[in-house]
Amino acid sequence: MAEEKISIEQLQASISGKGYDWEAGVTSVSELSEEEQNFLLGLPVTEEELEGMKEAIEASVETFSYPTSVDWRNHAGKDWTTPIRDQSSCASGMDFSVLAAMESRAKIQKNNPNLSIDLSEAYLLFCGCGKCCSTGWYFDPALNFIKNTGVADEKCYPYRPVDQDCKPCPDWKNRVWKIQDWSSIVNVSQRKQNLAASGPLIGGMAVYQDFLYYKGGVYRHTSGKLSGYSPKTIVGYDDNQKCWICKNSWGTGWGENGWFKIAYGQCDIDTRFNMYAIGKIIPAIEKGCGYATYALIDYYFAGTSRILWAYAGNRWRYRRIAKHEVAGIVKLLNESKRLYVCWNGNQITFVRGWKN
Template sequence: MIESNQNIVVFDIRTVDEYNAEHIKEAIPMPLSKFLCKSCLQSILDSYRDKEIILYSNNGTLSKKVFDILQRDGFQFVYSINGGLDAWKNANFSLITKEHSCDSKDYSINGKDITLQEVERAIEQKNANWTAGYTSVSNLSYEEKIAMLGDMDMYIPNGDVKEISYNGKLPEFFDWRNVNGTDWTTPIKNQGSLGTCWAFATVACVETVIHIFDGYPWGCDLSEAHLIWCSTGNKNFYLKQYGLPDETCFPYYRGVAGQECNTCPDWEKRARKIAKYGTVPNDVFSIQKALVKYGPLFTTMDVYSDFYFYNGGIYSHTSGGIVSSHAVAIVGYNNKSKYWICKNSWGTDWGENGWFRIKYGNCDIGRNTYWYSANHDPMEPCNPTPYDGARNVDIFTMLSWTGGDPDNDTVYYDVYFKKGWPLTMDDIVSYHQTNTTYNPGILEKDTIYYWRIVATDIHGDSTIGPIWHFWTEDTSSPMIEIVKPQQGYMYKDGGRTIKQIPFPWAAVVIGNITVEVDAWDNNSGVNRVEIYVDDTLKITLNKKPYKWLWEDKSGRYNVKIVVYDNAENFAVSEIKVWVFNF
């Protein structure tokens, strides 16, 4: 069926050596590394999007992983052979073996069978600055090495990438294992044979940021097992919403997959939460700023076969094919030698006692990087005095506001104040004061002022308050316009019919009319409008629309409008009106 159907393609996702030994007829060798390479998905696999793709591995485990990858990438017709090649052989289906194969192509790649000698030779040839040797993971089978890693896209939540703010100059060298003589990190752990590196990298970061928040490294040891088996949905959101209990609440057992959430009954009381998290842009400067500001960073990298032999030095890929992606914690950097210092989760018998150094940009390290913080931002400044939009404010006023911090940290306030718009971050008038009042001095009358407060806690986290504004004492008169009646016009039918007349010094009204007034004040605002006829007050209007139905006998009248603002400044406008009522 496969031979005759051009719409079906079979991918053998095992190693090429395994493919050469035996494979299903017409199967195409497509090692797992091709599916973990995003550029490969586009350049190699895109041509198969309209095909029905059948996947197989030795026992079906890896083919299911690739099935998920292709499904997320939009491939619609993907199938995995249940039980893999083992089930195929048990069903006595035919295979192409090495001795019967007529295919002379060499598909061999550096992968499973790379040796220590090959790695050492490549290091010497490329003049790399690291040493190789046998480690606790170098002699694992290729399947076991893959199982320790994973498709990080399955575990990494999407997030908005925002610029990292940092005040001051970054040091040329930084290491959370030695900040002025203090080691803020926690001991190296061993994830064993499970693909749980994402959880260990996450917990490594969170443990240290809790140390930083608490002010001393007291030995925080959180439960990776709880994060793996009990959390649901977005892992970072879970850490913020629920947190993690200590390790003794739910210990991690290496090599035991598919566990139930067997955490302790009082885990919520024992849990420590993060306050916030964020995504770091993938560039060296941004990663360094986030690292120094917040603490160790979760990140991902590609793992090649030679990485399992890493014994020390500044790692750079020299030999072997890509195995899969991996999650680690960045804890430091060195600008002179251009490397990151990272914490791994393969135990202390690998690398530099479990740690490693890696050249900037090597193995695509930093492509998915997150920061965590146990510190809450200061409260947003609120309750301003004068209140926002206040009018007729005394020129000797004192500014005040309400602040604070959820963690009871000391808060410093920067005051920005300016006459007129716009208010910018250059308009700072007071820096890092601790009290919540500010004296701007004697202000100008009839003027609008803008101001805002930026609160910063002792950890350097800030909250920018809203922009407020107010008007000072109003000494100017309001504005007034008599809309109806107007001089030089005749009105009848209640003012609905208007006709221009030849004498512009008065208005003529036949019958009655609705007097309409427009009044405004840009400072303290209009308080009231008074309408007089021959110096007799007829009505006081306190809000718009300023209208009054005037009915009177025939005669000659003087209509006067008086408008007051909230500072009791006033303006007057008058008009002569002839009324004819028959």
């Protein structure tokens, strides 16, 4: 039997009556059918698993130091997050939440908030889990897949919210990003410490009917039945408001333009779900060829070899050359109007000069 929809007027009255500080109204997902709303969940977990995590969390009492508040959307005056996505009618929330954290941590590790990175949720879901649009999957296998296999970029495998075979672009092996490791964080204060020091985390929460009507403020479950469980990206916290700051993947027509705040301890986010931290990120090995804008030989370091530097593909790349090759390379540079190079990552693999 289909669940009866919540009355917005009654929900708003209940929020006010309980003294809660969040706004409810019609959103881009509140009027979807029950079947369509079920696709927004995508975190298959049993009560036994939740109780096991709860016991581990309650047993962790160690304290860690951390700032009063952190928000990676505005950290040191810069935005380290990526745009809000829309998973649509596919239970791919795990893929969006994991990759949102990974994209942000890549920016942080590179110390470059403008780093261009858009990883493929379709690759992670359909190549890692299979045809899982109706079920979704769990943190551990998703993170292990990225660690062992990697994930390609969005252009290599664009997202479509429908079950499909794994069909990335032909050169996907040269375009996958990996993670060196990941960890599960049980202790709540350690979560804040890790989030403040290293970037967004991945977590889970119970989703009740009223959450679909969330438009802003610090959410607290007010009314409505449990719909299921959903993964989220935690991008910050605020001890003054006593809330987590999170990124969702339901589009910008829900919440605070796709973002939300949830009070500590609400909806199992602290008490029955671990949070997950991505470790060192291993970028895709970039391969390509093109004309160099600049080229020079580094004579500074003594020894038996020198280094040829060429600026190509929007970055400096290098090739070590033996001492006896230096004269030939210098002649090539002097006689050539253009220098054509190929590269594998930052290393030059081929050099050819053109006189016209």
